[in-house]
Amino acid sequence: xxxxxxxxxxxxxxxxxxxxxxxxxxxxxxxxxxxxxxxxxxxxxxxxxxxxxxxxxxxxxxxxxxxxxxxxxxxxxxxxxxxxxxxxxxxxxxxxxxxxxxxxxxxxxxxxxxxxxxxxxxxxxxxxxxxxxxxxxxxxxxxxxxxxxxxxxxxxxxxxxxxxxxxxxxxxxxxxxxxxxxxxxxxxxxxxxxxxxxxxxxxxxxxxxxxxxxxxxxxxxxxxxxxxxxxxxxxxxxxxxxxxxxxxxxxxxxxxxxxxxxxxxxxxxxxxxxxxxxxxxxxxxxxxxxxxxxxxxxxxxxxxxxxxxxxxxxxxxxxxxxxxxxxxxxxxxxxxxxxxxxxxxxxxxxxxxxxxxxxxxxxxxxxxxxxxxxxxxxxxxxxxxxxxxxxxxxxxxxxxxxxxxxxxxxxxxxxxxxxxxxxxxxxxxxxxxxxxxxxxxxxxxxxxxxxxxxxxxxxxxxxxxxxxxxxxxxxxxxxxxxxxxxxxxxxxxxxxxxxxxxxxxxxxxxxxxxxxx
Amino acid sequence: xxxxxxxxxxxxxxxxxxxxxxxxxxxxxxxxxxxxxxxxxxxxxxxxxxxxxxxxxxxxxxxxxxxxxxxxxxxxxxxxxxxxxxxxxxxxxxxxxxxxxxxxxxxxxxxxxxxxxxxxxxxxxxxxxxxxxxxxxxxxxxxxxxxxxxxxxxxxxxxxxxxxxxxxxxxxxxxxxxxxxxxxxxxxxxxxxxxxxxxxxxxxxxxxxxxxxxxxxxxxxxxxxxxxxxxxxxxxxxxxxxxxxxxxxxxxxxxxx
Ligand SMILES: Nc1ncnc2c1ncn2[C@@H]1O[C@H](COP(=O)(O)OP(=O)(O)O)[C@@H](O)[C@H]1O
Ligand SMILES: [Mg+2]
Numbered sequence: 057x058x059x060x061x062x063x064x065x066x067x068x069x070x071x072x073x074x075x076x077x078x079x080x081x082x083x084x085x086x087x088x089x090x091x092x093x094x095x096x097x098x099x100x101x102x103x104x105x106x107x108x109x110x111x112x113x114x115x116x117x118x119x120x121x122x123x124x125x126x127x128x129x130x131x132x133x134x135x136x137x138x139x140x141x142x143x144x145x146x147x148x149x150x151x152x153x154x155x156x157x158x159x160x161x162x163x164x165x166x167x168x169x170x171x172x173x174x175x176x177x178x179x180x181x182x183x184x185x186x187x188x189x190x191x192x193x194x195x196x197x198x199x200x201x202x203x204x205x206x207x208x209x210x211x212x213x214x215x216x217x218x219x220x221x222x223x224x225x226x227x228x229x230x231x232x233x234x235x236x237x238x239x240x241x242x243x244x245x246x247x248x249x250x251x252x253x254x255x256x257x258x259x260x261x262x263x264x265x266x267x268x269x270x271x272x273x274x275x276x277x278x279x280x281x282x283x284x285x286x287x288x289x290x291x292x293x294x295x296x297x298x299x300x301x302x303x304x305x306x307x308x309x310x311x312x313x314x315x316x317x318x319x320x321x322x323x324x325x326x327x328x329x330x331x332x333x334x335x336x337x338x339x340x341x342x343x344x345x346x347x348x349x350x351x352x353x354x355x356x357x358x359x360x361x362x363x364x365x366x367x368x369x370x371x372x373x374x375x376x377x378x379x380x381x382x383x384x385x386x387x388x389x390x391x392x393x394x395x396x397x398x399x400x401x402x403x404x405x406x407x408x409x410x411x412x413x414x415x416x417x418x419x420x421x422x423x424x425x426x427x428x429x430x431x432x433x434x435x436x437x438x439x440x441x442x443x444x445x446x447x448x449x450x451x452x453x454x455x456x457x458x459x460x461x462x463x464x465x466x467x468x469x470x471x472x473x474x475x476x477x478x479x480x481x482x483x484x485x486x487x488x489x490x491x492x493x494x495x496x497x498x499x500x501x502x503x504x505x506x507x508x509x510x511x512x513x514x515x516x517x518x519x520x521x522x523x524x525x526x527x528x529x530x531x532x533x534x535x536x537x538x539x540x541x542x543x544x545x546x547x548x549x550x551x552x553x554x555x556x557x558x559x560x561x562x563x564x565x566x567x568x569x570x571x572x573x
Numbered sequence: 574x575x576x577x578x579x580x581x582x583x584x585x586x587x588x589x590x591x592x593x594x595x596x597x598x599x600x601x602x603x604x605x606x607x608x609x610x611x612x613x614x615x616x617x618x619x620x621x622x623x624x625x626x627x628x629x630x631x632x633x634x635x636x637x638x639x640x641x642x643x644x645x646x647x648x649x650x651x652x653x654x655x656x657x658x659x660x661x662x663x664x665x666x667x668x669x670x671x672x673x674x675x676x677x678x679x680x681x682x683x684x685x686x687x688x689x690x691x692x693x694x695x696x697x698x699x700x701x702x703x704x705x706x707x708x709x710x711x712x713x714x715x716x717x718x719x720x721x722x723x724x725x726x727x728x729x730x731x732x733x734x735x736x737x738x739x740x741x742x743x744x745x746x747x748x749x750x751x752x753x754x755x756x757x758x759x760x761x762x763x764x765x766x767x768x769x770x771x772x773x774x775x776x777x778x779x780x781x782x783x784x785x786x787x788x789x790x791x792x793x794x795x796x797x798x799x800x801x802x803x804x805x806x807x808x809x810x811x812x813x814x815x816x817x818x819x820x821x822x823x824x825x826x827x828x829x830x
Binding site: 060062066069459460462463464465469471565566567570 | 636639641642643668669672673674675676677681683687688689691692696700701703704705706707708711754
């Protein structure tokens, strides 16, 4: 009982325990903030997949596979699968209105099917907006207000077309990542404002252009068409109007992806339906026949069937409570084998690639995991200093109080009783310090973007660069189990720091302790 | 509890018996022998004063009697030391029982008071009871212990200073708080190390009056250390300690009371 009394008295009459508390608080807050942000980063990274590609993709790169309509039908028949959509993916070059050329991923999609599988609809940027975004206090967002064009752009995005202003025909159109064009400026409020651009013309003049992609922007795409065996046949360059822009929040995607209508891309890549002809049985010089007019001419090729259209990818979305791995398993074990058996010329069930978002980004995710571990390790070492700080503080405090220990021992206090006094005391410091640290950490994590912005404005310090960290905002989520672990670690640190001096003091003979200077 | 009854008629032997006690301090490599084989008996209810020059080992002996330290172990031809309290040999008690002995059977008054600076006067006294009862016992005995502490402090003229810190007290007042603390658990034996050593004659005399009164009314056995012959005179019996041994009863044995 004297332990409680003395703990209280020591805590309230000395400056030392306050210092120890602050040390614990700072360490706890540091580790928690680091862990939360890095962990949040990983979590956002993992979660950003579903809105972009659904739960899993069935992938046969380059050549693609046929009969995908049947595969989609079979997939959608499964009651754990919500929807599936075809997609053709290809690398290509894009020529931007600014004259820049970039390597991009070109994805051919059917807008309606694509919407059902992914969160595509929500990523379309140019649309009518009634309320400003969270940080847009000045209502600078050009999407605000009743501009009828926003609805027009949005409708264009949903059909992936843009009417030709002269003919009025609906032309196939692309939707590009919002960071791609280089014609928009991202403000601190997180919105995009169109910029006028200056362009050097070949004749030496400087042209001032105001290009707004969904209105009058065009891109040039250069693609490589491959035959069904993956052999390049042709390189094609095409101009395509832009219907709208999208923002997924993943910087790499937003700066390097172009969505185009699937049938358009299939046509360019020669992956559309084609007539098959028989070239077998030809003699080495070719088959010729004599026409009714007596002229020898090549024999017309005999059409033997139709080569069906191909896609490289089918996107699959599970029902809401299904995990990506479950969907992957269903595809691999229940759906695809039946499909492979039913059709000739589609990849074998053992060859086909079924990938979740995590599989597709395994390298990135693994490196983020490693990075998180590394950063935590470094901060852990830094916090190890706290253990020594606490040790030093307790050592000096307990030394100072050794005479008290002698007195208590002379009054009959046991070794264990005295050791408990100090453990209790250090535990109290640990609990209070950790609790304050958790509160501080929580406040920092939940306000991290504001703090980061403030640092940038005040000191020009930008730690979080979207180009490096993939996401435009710093993840600001705190997980309670992490807080719990960090808090407990803070308390244990204190107990650890006090254990040695407490043990040393408690096992002194009372006389030794009383004479201790 | 084997509380000895204070009945000199049916003498069950001395309350405290010290035999062949040697104590050597080790300062690094150097051994400093302080006690060379002390024999001493203290009867129940007796007030014994140990007189000796400064540095002669009086405090050392008192610490050994109070279980705050252990005598040297038997070595070679030196006989084994025994300190027997009420039939129990302290030198062979395990640590936990020694703790118990210190808290229940003996009260110790230090030469330099040794109060806990963060605690108030009242808390300095009740802390002895807290140590004895432990956490659960304290809830039960808190009221009684606090009442007893107040009673003791009032009897020592400190009733109006209960909430003061020891730093705010004079030497005489501190010593009285220390005595109150030593008595809070109603010990059988009071060990007082120069209780008047740092006090002026008048204040010291008052402290001795308190001790005399306690012995009178409660039959407390007192073993007191002093270097002042005048102080020693208040005791029933005076032993002097010279060169680490108990000398011949140099001072006349006085019968007290
Ligand atoms: N813990 C100790 N360590 C080393 N030397 C000690 C210790 N305690 C006492 N001494 C020495 O033993 C001698 C006797 O001390 P003490 O018993 O305090 O004498 P007294 O109380 O008679 O003045 C002194 O020389 C003192 O310095
Ligand atoms: Mg002394």
